[in-house]
Amino acid sequence: MKAALIDGYIDEPAALGVPPYISQRVRAIAGIFYSRGIDVDYFTIDTIREKGLWDSFDTYDYLVLHGGLTTPGHYTGGTPASLSEFEKLLLLNDNPTKIVEGPIVAGYSLKGGRKAREISLEKADALLRNELDLADFLGIDINSRGYYELMNEFYKLGAGILPQHPGYPNIIVEFDISSGCERRDNFCSFCTESLLYGNFKSRDLAGIVDELKALKAVGAKAIRFGRSANVTAYGYDREKDQPDPEAVELLFQSTSAILNPEVFHIDNGNPIFIARHRKHSEKIIESIVKYNTVGDTISFGVESFDPVVRRLNNIDGTTDEIIEAIKIVNEIGNVRIDGIPKLLPGINLLYGLPGTTKETFEIDFSLLKEILERDLIIRRLNIRQVMVFGNTPLSKLELPKMNRSAFERYKKNVRNTIDKEMIQKVFPIGAIIRRVIPEFKRGALTFGRPLGTYPILVGSYAPFDEPMDMVVIAHGARSVTGIPLKSNLNSMDMKLLESIPGIGRHRATNILLHRPFVSWEDVKRLLGEDICTLLKKIGVVI
Missing domain, CATH: 3.80.30.20 (tm_1862 like domain)
Known part of the structure; x- marks a missing residue:
């Protein structure tokens, strides 16, 4: 038997499951199915959207839709599933036993400042608020053991879905x-x-x-x-x-x-x-x-x-x-x-x-x-x-x-x-932000974040496709501008040079005309001691 598990993402006061996070709840769901000898194919709602997989789950025995928000947020790694998207998945896949599970069952809203409304997903075979309700639905005795005694087993088994995550x-x-x-x-x-x-x-x-x-x-x-x-x-x-x-x-x-x-x-x-x-x-x-x-x-x-x-x-x-x-x-x-x-x-x-x-x-x-x-x-x-x-x-x-x-x-x-x-x-000029993962481009800027709790958004005029260490050179209200660690003054392009505070177009042009530099004394003679000190502070090399 097989189950298709679709992660519509959660955001609760004490749990986040929007990429790059993978929630403990969705892993527990997978573990519950594994404990019953049922294989699990894991999909995120973003994968469903990107590949148009809305009607692709009729060959499965179970279709599980998991998600729901109880705290409002702004997300860049993924977009939580809407109620209409869950309805679409339920409508277009007739054969599996269809289960909706998670905070969405307690009420639905995608924004703050409003009351969450009760959901009525008529095409679902079961609406389950939590993982123990799912375990009970699948015939697991949930009364003879304590909460964490059960969850420990499910979490351990559910770890196996990590490599199926598209961001892994x-x-x-x-x-x-x-x-x-x-x-x-x-x-x-x-x-x-x-x-x-x-x-x-x-x-x-x-x-x-x-x-x-x-x-x-x-x-x-x-x-x-x-x-x-x-x-x-x-x-x-x-x-x-x-x-x-x-x-x-x-x-x-x-x-x-x-x-x-x-x-x-x-x-x-x-x-x-x-x-x-x-x-x-x-x-x-x-x-x-x-x-x-x-x-x-x-x-x-x-x-x-x-x-x-x-x-x-x-x-x-x-x-x-x-x-x-x-x-x-x-x-x-x-x-x-x-x-x-x-x-x-x-x-x-x-x-x-x-x-x-x-x-x-x-x-x-x-x-x-x-x-x-x-x-x-x-x-x-x-x-x-x-x-x-x-x-x-x-x-x-x-x-x-x-x-x-x-x-x-x-x-x-x-x-x-x-x-x-x-x-x-928090992020003074010269601070190094390790392993900034590229997320999107806007004009000449590439934006990315490191993994972590509330990771800082880093914009750079240096295009990058893989995680890169960045040095902070300027600040916005909610983000910083960075250059790659150990950027070489003799090879940096015009845009990247101009992004450094104090350089500007005139100095950037002078740098291009006088390259290559052999020593920092050459740089100091051309740009002055203050700019030379700044370049060293932000990790530029020659």
């Missing part, structure tokens, strides 16, 4: 270390983590180790502990309110030793948890920084600095605690390799929640300016609009009418001030 080997494994939220005083009004995964539980290390070995065997090179609402809470005793730094140390040490990944990143952390458990959290963050790779981000779900919004939506903690957590991560994580910090905080801000007014934008911008003025560094700011899902407390509350013009002005102000200054601090 340049993909990031989204990895499960815990599920649910560690809060003990109820949850935020909009929370889907608690809705989908319940109370907090850490995955056992033995199961993690087995999956890591399976991933190693199929050539996994990049991993992110993204399937966790709070990485710093791994091993946390919820009843005793006790973090476990030793468990985190062993988790990161084991992962590094087994997988030896080229990229080892995390995603979510709770700033309130970090601030309230400072001593333990410092040890935990030290362990992360010991084993992770450069350019990592710990994402803080701040949501709002406005105390009214925080209170009305049961968002835990104070702005002082948030700033304290940002400070802790800066103190420990701002260790630079190739000029780039190992670990910095990111901030997620959410708009359209009850209590949001025009003053909310002013409060948030004021706090962001304070962070900047205190010389604290934020890797990135996500500004989103809330998605409303049924069965969350938010679905029963009255939402404010968003002042669209005020919101857009606020976003523009943040991008042009906070973002621009922060990106210069």
Whole structure:
């Protein structure tokens, strides 16, 4: 028997499955079928679109459509499946048993600022919210074993689909270390983590180790502990309110030793948890920084600095605690390799929640300016609009009418001030960004990103078709301009020379006319000492 598994991609508060990420959920689905002796052919929705495979699955016994978004985002590596695309696949393939699985079953929306609507896919034989429902549907006894006891088996078996991903080997494994939220005083009004995964539980290390070995065997090179609402809470005793730094140390040490990944990143952390458990959290963050790779981000779900919004939506903690957590991560994580910090905080801000007014934008911008003025560094700011899902407390509350013009002005102000200054601090001129993978071309520019959590977009006038090390030479609000590491002044073309700040067309022409240069003294005589120093700083050679 065979199953066609179509990955329509997921984006949840604690899991991302849009390329270059491959989610833990889609791997678990594959593992469930493998455990029943059923072979799996894996396709992404982008492959379906590109090759026109809409009606190509009638020879399969099962057709599984997986996907759904519960947090809004902007994606460059792929485009999540729409409801109409799922409907098309169900309509054009009559013979298989047709299963729709994932967050989409809880509600459908592709954008923030609106309520997710219930889906009615009449052509589907089963609508299943999660992997255990799928296991049950396929006849697996899900009641005699615990959640992670089951999932450990499915994850390990499902690692085998990695080589079928169209981006392989340049993909990031989204990895499960815990599920649910560690809060003990109820949850935020909009929370889907608690809705989908319940109370907090850490995955056992033995199961993690087995999956890591399976991933190693199929050539996994990049991993992110993204399937966790709070990485710093791994091993946390919820009843005793006790973090476990030793468990985190062993988790990161084991992962590094087994997988030896080229990229080892995390995603979510709770700033309130970090601030309230400072001593333990410092040890935990030290362990992360010991084993992770450069350019990592710990994402803080701040949501709002406005105390009214925080209170009305049961968002835990104070702005002082948030700033304290940002400070802790800066103190420990701002260790630079190739000029780039190992670990910095990111901030997620959410708009359209009850209590949001025009003053909310002013409060948030004021706090962001304070962070900047205190010389604290934020890797990135996500500004989103809330998605409303049924069965969350938010679905029963009255939402404010968003002042669209005020919101857009606020976003523009943040991008042009906070973002621009922060990106210069994170990626100073001369910083080296390793293995930038080309993604698209726009005019004379080639754009790419390294693998990682919130990877920076790098534009270069040097065309490249393979991963390349780039040196930062200039900054935008959300991107940088780069040149290839060890670019040779005697062979760089006019466009690339002109892209270097301070060179310009006149100096670029002079360089072309006076090449080849034999020594830096020749360069200094022609261009001056300042330009000569800059060229050395950005790794240019002669």
